[in-house]
Amino acid sequence: MTAAEAAFRAEIRDWLETELSGDFAALRGSGGPGREHEDLEERAAWERRLGEAGWIGVGWPDSRYGKALDLQQQVVFHEEYARAAAPGRLGHIGEQLLVPTLLAHGTEEQKARFVPGVASGEVMWCQGYSEPDAGSDLANVGTRAVLDGDRWVVTGQKIWTSLAHIADWCFVIARTEPGSQRHAGLSFLLVPMDQPGVTVRPIVQLTGTSEFNEVFFDDAVAAAGDVVGEAGAGWRVAMSLLGFERGVSTLGQQIGFTRELEAITVRARENGAADDPVLADRIVSAWVDLQVMRHTALRTLGGDAAREAPWAANVSKLLWANWHRRLGELAMAVEGPAAVVTSGLPYELTDDQRLYLFTRADTIYGGSNEVQRNVLAERHLGLPRDRA
Amino acid sequence: MDLTLTEEQRDLRDAVRSLLTKQADSAAVRAAMASPTGRDEPLWRQLTGELGLTGLSVPEASGGAGATFAEVAVVLEEAGAALLPGPYASTVVVAEVLTRFGRTDLLPALGDGAVGALAQREPGDRSWPPRVGCVGSRNACSWLLTGVQAAVVDGGAADLLLVAAVDGGAETLFAVAGNAAGLSRAAVPLMDQTRRAADLRFERVPAVRVGGPDAVAFARDVAAVAAACEAVGTARRALERTVEHLRARTQFGRPLGSFQALRHRAADLFTTVEAAASTARYAACVVATAPDELPVVAPLAKLVCAQALTDVAAEAVQLHGGIAITWEHDAHLWFKRAAHVQHTGGSPEQLRRQLAPAAGL
CATH class of the missing domain: 2.40.110.10 (Butyryl-CoA Dehydrogenase, subunit A, domain 2)
Known part of the structure; x- marks a missing residue:
């Protein structure tokens, strides 16, 4: 570690330590996948605090809007954020998906209008991609938008929309050319959520809590100018955001994983599960695979990773999602028969149970395992497409 | 630690790959296997003499090329890919140990093709x-x-x-x-x-x-890392050949690779190989720059890469079908190499037991 890196690490660590000792102390460990329902108001305040201090959008490649940190500094930021058990972000959809898309495809006017709200932690976004009939087959989008004078009129339904219930805006893929098929004729629209034509209905998940929603657009309106890229060219814009995540946050995510595995390991020592050599072997396997993920992340973040590891996004998604799902199974196995008892009524799950249940979603959202495998097979192994 | 290949490492890899593609193709490998010494003598002389590859990480003052084990690892992957018969891995392990412990005076004449084990x-x-x-x-x-x-x-x-x-x-x-x-x-x-x-x-x-004991452990660990790097090379090549087969072989009027059941298996193997390759690379860099981590990273790399090769070789046989059961096809060579790596230098269960303290057990 260089002296500059160490100083930078200390700066972030000190800031987080100070902030998370005061008003926000109770937020350590709050939120994140599987616990998005927790402390919504307090976490919204935390977002604004992050924004005030300039810790939102540290990786945006445009220094007009953020710190424009280099890759190593971004990794350090995410690592320290995870190490401090700072709260799960509410603004990550705007920060990591919307703004990079705007910076790549938006007009200067759009950037000036939308980026500062995300940077300050005040404006929340959600992602309107999936639909009931367009899950893994995303190009089967049925939501329509028709230009009517100076506005788009949007009709249709989105689903699995994370955090729509707190979002101010939604970026929506909609079909803007009537009769168009598949990837053609789609547009990337910016739609305000607070209007009569938008209805959000939470989906109660297997954990009993909600972080995904259904979003209904019934003649909802968006300004005519709030289309990113050209109208009809939305597929390219929509897909480009999949390439923005180079795995910078992966090393931070792995610190959270390490913490989860450590808790399970300690529990196994305490309750005697570790005396079972088969369970002990599974625990070590989980630890081994976590090290392998770390090495893979380091390799895909290296100087020449774009050339050496163009498959990084797909490989790391498969690795972490499968690993995390197995960890949920391991947590239950370590707990043994007591694993089936919840912590209380009406349906208060234990950490193990929440992990076990919600990690089933990991291998489905953000491109299911099956979609990742298809992408690897077609783009990186050069295998022919499956015939319907 | 930047784990991507440097420009020089990339050139080294390309040069060795190009040479072995010509000089150590399947026919050459089989000829060497059947020969009394088990190696292609002219090729071994070229690799060791002209190219100096067994002395790659030996300091220049001691007659080597003054590179590091990270460069040796690049060659080991290519040797593994070709299933290069001969004592390359054994010799570089000995060279690395003697270099580390300041006994390059004991090195045999590597440039003349000398062998260590x-x-x-x-x-x-x-x-x-x-x-x-x-x-x-x-x-x-x-x-x-x-x-x-x-x-x-x-x-x-x-x-x-x-x-x-x-x-x-x-x-x-x-x-x-x-x-x-x-x-x-x-x-x-x-x-x-x-x-x-x-x-x-x-x-x-x-x-x-x-x-003393640290030298005994270091030698064992470097051997484990060398085995891991070779195994990754073999696994990657076996997967490439299997994917080529899935593209070329037609059944039911369509390429095998268009069947999702097979594509997905190939994709999973690709994930396995690249993840293992990351760990092998990390371990090679640890030998070169951070040997304090070696007691954990070496058994980890051997465990992960031997298992990756075992998985890939077994699937290579299945996905090639009947031809893979013949002597003529190379699949049995990958499969036998996998068994060798898996069952020597610590079994998966033993290596996990060795890693248990690092994992908190």
């Missing part, structure tokens, strides 16, 4: 880390080594052997010349015919002390 196991021993049963005793001017070692890879051809022995209760690493008095060597046949091995008997053989 590390003895790791006594007959009948199935423990890991292996039992150290050889005994070193001091006489007036040197040590004398007594004991037996089983199926030492490249032990028959080695000009210099590294052997662990107990000296006054402490594990000690000794170097023994291949032609030393009192050393007898008997070839033993292996299922993986791309390798050669020998049983060794030491009866009061003159030996030189290389180092």
Whole structure:
């Protein structure tokens, strides 16, 4: 570690330590996948605090809007954020998906209008991609938008929309050319959520809590100018955001994983599960695979990773999602028969149970395992497409 | 730690790959397998003499190229990809150990194709880390080594052997010349015919002390990392060949690779191989720059990469179908290499037990 890196690490660590000792102390460990329902108001305040201090959008490649940190500094930021058990972000959809898309495809006017709200932690976004009939087959989008004078009129339904219930805006893929098929004729629209034509209905998940929603657009309106890229060219814009995540946050995510595995390991020592050599072997396997993920992340973040590891996004998604799902199974196995008892009524799950249940979603959202495998097979192994 | 290849490493890889594609294709490998020495002599002379690849990480002052084990790892991957018969891995492990412990004076003439080998196991021993049963005793001017070692890879051809022995209760690493008095060597046949091995008997053989328990452990760890790098190379090549087969082979009027059941298996193998390759690369960089991490990273790399090769080789056989059961196709060579790597240098279960403390158990 260089002296500059160490100083930078200390700066972030000190800031987080100070902030998370005061008003926000109770937020350590709050939120994140599987616990998005927790402390919504307090976490919204935390977002604004992050924004005030300039810790939102540290990786945006445009220094007009953020710190424009280099890759190593971004990794350090995410690592320290995870190490401090700072709260799960509410603004990550705007920060990591919307703004990079705007910076790549938006007009200067759009950037000036939308980026500062995300940077300050005040404006929340959600992602309107999936639909009931367009899950893994995303190009089967049925939501329509028709230009009517100076506005788009949007009709249709989105689903699995994370955090729509707190979002101010939604970026929506909609079909803007009537009769168009598949990837053609789609547009990337910016739609305000607070209007009569938008209805959000939470989906109660297997954990009993909600972080995904259904979003209904019934003649909802968006300004005519709030289309990113050209109208009809939305597929390219929509897909480009999949390439923005180079795995910078992966090393931070792995610190959270390490913490989860450590808790399970300690529990196994305490309750005697570790005396079972088969369970002990599974625990070590989980630890081994976590090290392998770390090495893979380091390799895909290296100087020449774009050339050496163009498959990084797909490989790391498969690795972490499968690993995390197995960890949920391991947590239950370590707990043994007591694993089936919840912590209380009406349906208060234990950490193990929440992990076990919600990690089933990991291998489905953000491109299911099956979609990742298809992408690897077609783009990186050069295998022919499956015939319907 | 940046784990991507440097420009120089990329050039090295391309040069070695290009050479081995020409000189160590399937026919050449099979010819070497069937030859008395188990290697292609002109190719070995070229690799060691002209290219100096066994001395890659040896300091220039000691006649080497002054690179690091990260560069050696690049060559090991290519050797593994080609299933290059011959003592490349064994020799670079010995060179690395002697360099680390400041005993490059003991190095045999690497530029003339000299061979090194590390003895790791006594007959009948199935423990890991292996039992150290050889005994070193001091006489007036040197040590004398007594004991037996089983199926030492490249032990028959080695000009210099590294052997662990107990000296006054402490594990000690000794170097023994291949032609030393009192050393007898008997070839033993292996299922993986791309390798050669020998049983060794030491009866009061003159030996030189290389180092203590840390040298014994370092030698074992570097051998594990070398095995991991080779295994990744073999796994990657076996997968490439399997994917080519899935593209080219047509059944039911369509390429096999268009069947999702098969595409997904290929994609999973790709993930397995690239993840293992990351760990092998990390381990090679640890040998080069951060040996403190080696006691954990070396068994980890061997565990992960041997398992990756085992998985890929087994699937390569299945996905190739009947042709893979023939002697003619290379699939059995990958499959046999996988078994060799998996069952030597610690079983998966033993390596996980070794890693348990690092995992918090």
